[in-house]
Amino acid sequence: MRRLEGRELKSEEIITFGAALADLLLPEEARQLFGRSLDRLKPDQGLRLRLHLDPRLGEIPWEYLYIP
Helix, strand or coil: CHHHHCCCCCHHHHHHHHHHHHHHHCCHHHHHHHHHHHHCCCCCCCCCCCCCCCHHHCCCCHHHCCCC
16 A cells, blocks of 8 residues: 555556455455446446445545456
């Protein structure tokens, strides 16, 4: 995270970091549920994922979460 904050990561490294965050936050079963919800959307609709996290996890930059 220090390298991320220092803007020292290349694009591929940011994607790798985001994929690791996704693995932590959305295990396979949750990812499947999320995918099914996305599949139900119309082209002009979006889906918001609201995180209810322990306050100790609040400093993790979850906006970098990456799911291909």
